[in-house]
Amino acid sequence: MNEYGKVAIVMGSRSDYDVVKPALGVLDSFGVEWELRIISAHRTPLEAHEYVSKAEENGIEVIIGVAGKAAHLAGVIAGYTTLPVIALPIATSLMGGLDSLLSMVQMPKGVPVATVAVNGTDNSALLAVQILAVKYPALKEKLIAYKEKMRRQVVEADELLCKELGK
Numbered sequence: 001m002n003e004y005g006k007v008a009i010v011m012g013s014r015s016d017y018d019v020v021k022p023a024l025g026v027l028d029s030f031g032v033e034w035e036l037r038i039i040s041a042h043r044t045p046l047e048a049h050e051y052v053s054k055a056e057e058n059g060i061e062v063i064i065g066v067a068g069k070a071a072h073l074a075g076v077i078a079g080y081t082t083l084p085v086i087a088l089p090i091a092t093s094l095m096g097g098l099d100s101l102l103s104m105v106q107m108p109k110g111v112p113v114a115t116v117a118v119n120g121t122d123n124s125a126l127l128a129v130q131i132l133a134v135k136y137p138a139l140k141e142k143l144i145a146y147k148e149k150m151r152r153q154v155v156e157a158d159e160l161l162c163k164e165l166g167k
Contacts, residue, residue, distance in 0.1 A: 002033040004139045005061035007128045009036045010051070010077060012067035016090050019119055020066055023088075026125035030142050032132060035060075041067070041076040048073070052080040061135075062128040065113070068092045071103035074113045084131050087115040088124040 007027055009020055020036065027034045039048045055063060063083055065074030068090030078085040089100035097118030104115045116123040133140040 002031070004030070004032045004136045005132050006033040006035065006059045007062045007064060007125075007132070008055060008060045009034060009064045009066060010048075010073060011036070011038050012040050012042075012065075012071070012073045014038055016066045016068065019090055019121055020088070021121075023064065023121045023125035026122050027128070030129050030139060030146075032129060032139070033059075039073075041073040042070065045076070048076055049080055052077050055081060056083060062086065062131050064088055064124050064128060065104075066090060066124075067104075068097065068100045069094065071100040074104050074115070075107050075111060078107070078111045078113045084128075085113050086124050086127050087113045088120060089115065089118045091119050 009023060011017065011020060024034060024036070037051065039051055041048055052063070060083065062085075063077055063081070064086045065077045066088040067073040069092050071087070071089055074085050074087035087104035089097050089104050091097035092099060101115070101118050104113060107113050114127060116127060129139065129143055133143045
């Protein structure tokens with residue numbers, strides 16, 4: 001395990017990969033180790049159980065479950081572990097991802113899953129980093145610097161706009 005723990009990103013399908021790729025970059029930018037797997041809640045339930053049951057002993061500290069359509073993967077994962085689980089719903093052609101979002105957000109009592117926006121890839125990775133930052137002070141410092149940089153960019157954009165408008 002590296003200095004900041006490890007995040008598992010579990011996709012229900014290979015077709016989710018293009019949406020997931022930016023999350024890998026976010027995790028890399030913070031120095032957070034990750035592993036990426038394709039495990040379906042419906043087509044490979046035994047593999048899902050086995051993977052999640054061993055996740056903690058394999059150094060995983062946060063799991064991001066990625067799925068579209070009948071998006072039960074994050075909920076199934078949460079049912080097998082006490083690790084924090086983040087759901088990343090994928091946009092679909094059927095309902096634009098609303099079907100995925102509702103499948104992930106409407107979890108039964110006792111099985112919490114933090115859910116980000118449809119295709120909210122960066123936020124899923126950032127939420128994983130924030131969860132890890134509770135345990136890793138150096139990671140928290142990186143997150144503080146990231147948020148300060150973001151703040152400065154908005155302030156600079158505002159100043160430029162005001163200057164452009166003569167205000």
